Amino acid sequence: MKAPASWIREYVDLPADVTTEDLTARLTALGLKLEAIESASAGITGPLVVGKVLTMEPEPQKNGKTINWCTVDVGDANGTGEPQGIVCGAHNFAPGDLVVVILPGGVLPGNFQISARKTYGHLSAGMICSARELGLGEDHDGIIVLPADAGAPGTDAFDVLGLREEVIEFEINPDRAYALSLRGIAREAALAYDAPYRDPADRDVPSPNDAGYPVVIDDPVGCPMFVARKVTGFDPAAPTPDWMATRLQQAGMRPISLAVDVTNYVMLETGRPIHGYDADKLQGPIRVRRATEGETLTTLDGALRTLSTEDLVVTDDSGIIGLGGVMGGETTEMSETTTNVLVEAAHWDATSMFRTGKRHRISSEAGKRNERGVDPVITPAAADRVVELLTTYGGGTADPGVTVVGTAPERPEITISYDLPARVSGMDIDAATTVTNLEAVGCALVKEDTTLTATPPPWRPDLNDPFDLVEEVARIVGYDNVPSVLPREAAGRGLTREQRLRRRVGRTLAGAGCVEVISFPFVGDAAFDALGLPADDPLRTTVRLANPLSSEEPSYTTTLLPGLLKAAARNLGRGASGVSLFETGTVAFPVDRGPAPIYGVDWRPSEDELAKLLEALPEQPLHLAVVLAGERERAGWWGEGREAGWADAIGLVRRLGTELGVEIEVVSTSRAPWHPGRCAQVRLAGVEFGHAGELHPKVCAAFGLPARSAAVEIDLDFLMRHTRDVTPGPDFSTYPQAKEDVALVVAADVTAADVEAALREGAGDLLESIRLFDVYTSEQLGADKKSLAFALRFRAPDRTLTEEETAGARDAAVALAAERTGAVQRS
Amino acid sequence: MSGPNTDYDPVEVTPLKPEEVEAARDAAVAAIAAAADLADLKQVRIDHAGDRSPLALANREIGALPPQARKEAGQRIGQARGAVNQALAARQEVLEAEHEERMLVEETVDVTLPTDRVPAGARHPITTGSELIADIFVAMGWEVAEGPVIEAEWLNFDALNLGPDHPARTMQDTFWTEPAENHLVLRTHTSPVQARTMLTRQPPIYVVCPGRVFRTDEYDATHSPVFHQVEGLAIDEGITMANLKGTLDHFAAQMFGEGISTRFRPSYFPFTEPSAEVDLVCFVCRGSGTLDGASCRTCRGEGWIEWGGCGVVNPRVLAACGVDAERYTGFAFGMGIDRTLMFRQGIEDLRELFEGDIRFTTAFGSEL
């Protein structure tokens, strides 16, 4: 909302020494936030004066243009009193006209420095200004010709042109719709300075009578009140007075024609949107009703709109002539030939206005006010003000008929105890202050012993609850007076175990050289295709968005890998020789358990209702993904570098298991987007919770990553859920260790994990640890065989083992491995 | 080795002559002194103190002497051998020290060589920033509450006094899931976590809720459709706006340094009543608006930075969430984590947070 400062001051007697900065600081503290102060003279530095054209000599030029060599009387403004010689390219003036002259030393917007300069064979000492050159509008057809009474030559032109005006732009919160008017802003200014206020809507209006235009309201909920007034014999060619056009422009509205400008001006002045009809185009009585489904209307903007049963419409005998409170229709639109105007000032139900505006995507100044709530009581006054301005500036006469149908809705009463503002705000606010401040915002009060009952003023539809009144009292006392007091100490339980574990996961990965990234969780088929996911892959079943940012990525993601792989490629593209990235984030899997209910808000839903609501939500596990691409260890004076590979990926998962105190099982598997022979399924207690390994070469190529890039994606929630709450301390033997190493030849496709598991089980309780320390293949063994060397370490809790015991355990281990995996011990 | 001297001839036993013994001792001591390194000394030890050294051989002859001469000869040789051994030990010590010193010099490396075989990792500033904020509140006895990002419409809007026709529902341009009749949204704020907390816990409640939120904003230097918020909620007996101010002042001082406080401006949020915008004293110019004679860039010369919104929890919200509004009052606040970090860390472009460029993230290390 833009408000010229002089317009505000028209309704409130502010002390003379109050600057616009002071005023806006106080209004900001009251809740009308200053957005910007624009000075109309922004960018102009004088001398800028009124000049009287004495002579003008047209001089045709070789380039086909004709310039005017003028002498202009600028009084004493040039220091000499002599006429000023100025070259001017415009032709819309004549000797004797008053014009606006900027003299050498002045500056125009755009830092255009004015100096005396040689041009077209003359010394031109200054410039005769157009509106555009002064930043006052787009009109560049000619220079500004001032009215004959504008002032004597040499008079400062800043005042003449209204350039001293400061326009204040406020950010108006949705609850303060009353401040979308000068009436409301001035009221707040009066509140800020406790200054006298004149309500521009407080005027004597003629009494309603039966001679007015016939109006019927079929839906008094949607349209509680409708006022119609008529002006006849209006001159459609009458210009809008300059002062009004200037104010409209300063408030951000474009002057169009007197009739339209007057309705806009009164809307800005009072906050009440007004609609004008060409009365000669109306047929029969006006009727306000809800539309029937499928009815249509072509609105003023030329759009054909199909209406719904919720839309409020204004009709006459011809059918629908307007979308009530939102936008008028084409058929009764005022034009340049309109001489009889019917003025509509109506009060509309805010919710209906909001829904209609939203449904038809119409955003207008009128709609903005109607949907937030307008003072219903001033409806007749606003109509009367329009009639007054139309007849004053457009001739014509006010028709004696005055139609007022319906009444302004009643305001609810709100009862509070006197100390509520103090109890809620924590400020020292006594009963007297509460009373004073509520009266200051316009509430009518009934005072009881311990409580008071307030009826909010009609322009404050936002005041409905006790706490609304608290805010009014508190903002006038001033939020700066709220003391700073910490609440009592709470016995908090600290971070949850899961929150602590999540931090540990992040630190572990960062410690392992991985850099965390955050990507947008949106995904589309292109990414799934790039990952090589089969058509029936469960990851392709997504939660889809109704209004995605991009139709290419219409879903909430089921995997963190696309974002991560893209980030890896981006880093490599920017010159990194290797990149290790990780991300923890939510993924979503749809569930089909029906819609989430919408409950009332007057009381808490029952446990069952709440459960029903929660179970409708998609599954949203926290995932962890890692991508390792390119150099994992750098080359250096220590030797060769090392490219990342499948083992790094699986190693990170194992490392996490160690950090979180769980034993992770690794099982060979095949799954997109991993290399089918280099993919591990990772499990906890036999349950899969993710995959790790080398990416499929096609996936690397699709994302622009080097071959052998590796990745991990796991369900981190699952992993964290399966950690132990309390980790028991270890219990280890102090007797000597017995060592046995065995080398086993197995078929190439037998996994080390299977052999190890067999050895572990076969060795029995005496086995303390087992570790694979070598994998060996050779021609001698054959291409389909490999040799796995394990270090077995035995120890008993209560004695030193004998050689026989150790050998026996070793043999049992080898025997079970042989039975399970076909292993043959190498001699 | 020789056994007892059976061919005893006292005249032949020259090594036992005192001058011979002294000469052997002096020769040994001289050789020891002349040994240049440990290898030399080892040879000297063999030559002058070994089994075949003159003094060892002489010692062996003692047994052949007449008994009356044995004592004197034994003493003499013993003293000579003692002197030699002492000299050996002393020289050994000196040479070992020299050797060690030389070795250490020889083993000198260029310690300025690079050691970054595995490049450093880092955690994202949003993560560490959220943890920093959480820790500030946990230190006050608060807890950290969390919730899902795809949320029920009722929890994201209705329960928070944002009815179906509330203008704020369009102000916060919302991502809806398909089909819209399922009433699921990508949460537009972390406030549904507050609602969940009130629905499932009894007061006193002191929770802080950091998390990812979504709005259909343009993606530019200061806006993102995906961003992060932290909200706080306190519900207890006798909670006032003064407690809200106290909490936010403490938060500001912990986050930005002593002396950095907040100011309130009246505002509007459906969730709270009364509501306020929270401004923060600009921690760069410390509220003066100027820095080194020029207008402060961080606060654009205003001395204050817009930080977030707050207010007293609207009793309508308490009712919808089953909190006894007669007994309890509460306050709530919220601010952008991304934005807070942008001005705390001097990040110029919000998009840097979501590009995944390791040069950006590693610059923060793992603690802000």
Ligand SMILES: [Zn+2]
């Ligand atoms: Zn500053």
